[in-house]
Amino acid sequence: MIEIKQVLCPVDLSAISRRALNAAIVIGRAYQARVCALEVIDTAMPPLFLSRFEHELPPEIRNGYAKELHEFVGGCDASGVSVDTRMVDGRVVPEILREAEELPADLIVIGTHGRSGFDRLVLGSVAEKLLHKANCPVLTVPPLGPPALDAAMPFKSIVCAVDFSVTSQLAMNAAVELANRFHSTLTVVHAFEWAFGDVHMDKMPAAIIELGRSLQEQASRQLHECIAGSRADRPPVEVVVLGRPSREIVHVARESAADLIVMGVTGRGAIDQALLGSTAKQVVRESFCPVLTVRLPGRRHLVSKREVDSVAHLVI
Numbered sequence: 470m471i472e473i474k475q476v477l478c479p480v481d482l483s484a485i486s487r488r489a490l491n492a493a494i495v496i497g498r499a500y501q502a503r504v505c506a507l508e509v510i511d512t513a514m515p516p517l518f519l520s521r522f523e524h525e526l527p528p529e530i531r532n533g534y535a536k537e538l539h540e541f542v543g544g545c546d547a548s549g550v551s552v553d554t555r556m557v558d559g560r561v562v563p564e565i566l567r568e569a570e571e572l573p574a575d576l577i578v579i580g581t582h583g584r585s586g587f588d589r590l591v592l593g594s595v596a597e598k599l600l601h602k603a604n605c606p607v608l609t610v611p612p613l614g615p616p617a618l619d620a621a622m623p624f625k626s627i628v629c630a631v632d633f634s635v636t637s638q639l640a641m642n643a644a645v646e647l648a649n650r651f652h653s654t655l656t657v658v659h660a661f662e663w664a665f666g667d668v669h670m671d672k673m674p675a676a677i678i679e680l681g682r683s684l685q686e687q688a689s690r691q692l693h694e695c696i697a698g699s700r701a702d703r704p705p706v707e708v709v710v711l712g713r714p715s716r717e718i719v720h721v722a723r724e725s726a727a728d729l730i731v732m733g734v735t736g737r738g739a740i741d742q743a744l745l746g747s748t749a750k751q752v753v754r755e756s757f758c759p760v761l762t763v764r765l766p767g768r769r770h771l772v773s774k775r776e777v778d779s780v781a782h783l784v785i
């Protein structure tokens with residue numbers, strides 16, 4: 470089960486963070502959850518430089534920032550949702566993670582781009598870091614693409630990317646539950662690369678063509694087995710494609726007119742981020758629609774151990 474009682478939305482008062490906050494409010498309304506709009510003032514960055522103020526922001530600057538934050542949140546339609554505001558000083562990513570643990574947050578919603586230069590918080594790099602460090606799912610919202618989420622039915626079409634790992638199975642479980650809740654169309658896609666790069670399979674020698682078809686058939690069987698264990702109200706569409714995963718995932722999402730992409734990410738290690746992590750980051754960078762990333766639970770168990778064990782046999 471996806472249980473969302475508290476949504477954390479880091480903002481920097483930019484247009485994209487307003488778009489992210491609107492998405493957070495829509496989700497908060499759907500799950501009857503509270504929403505916290507968090508602004509982190511990085512006083513080590515220009516033009517503030519914490520040392521200029523003897524390690525503390527002057528009250529007039531802090532009060533001015535707080536007023537702007539309240540006005541920013543007040544500009545959103547938060548009817549039926551409890552939206553809190555919080556402003557803290559410090560390094561951006563650690564402060565967001567600390568707030569997420571203290572709330573505790575069941576979901577972080579953040580824009581993929583923010584203010585330019587050094588004014589307040591620059592969201593872009595922050596969003597990517599949160600993908601691998603947050604102990605809860607992260608929903609990244611791009612600056613362009615489909616209109617703001619529909620409050621009545623935010624996700625009409627969902628695409629879930631799987632690579633048959635434990636994390637991608639957890640992602641599919643989340644995608645299935647969202648599809649069931651919002652009566653969405655669900656497409657499950659597996660994209661795989663091979664040693665011959667982007668060369669079209671039909672242009673290869675017969676033996677290579679046979680190898681490619683064999684790989685696709687094997688992947689199709691695994692995908693079907695993966696989906697067979699889900700509890701989707703409607704049978705998902707199954708797609709197996711050959712090519713660079715991030716590109717193919719976004720392509721399938723465009724073809725499906727997706728409102729949401731769901732995928733798993735690995736942990737915090739450099740090796741992890743160089744593998745599946747790089748695919749997730751590329752999808753977030755290239756996607757025209759929001760991307761929900763889930764990972765194995767850290768200190769807070771958003772997924773039970775029994776659920777993790779139940780999908781561990783699908784790892785290849």
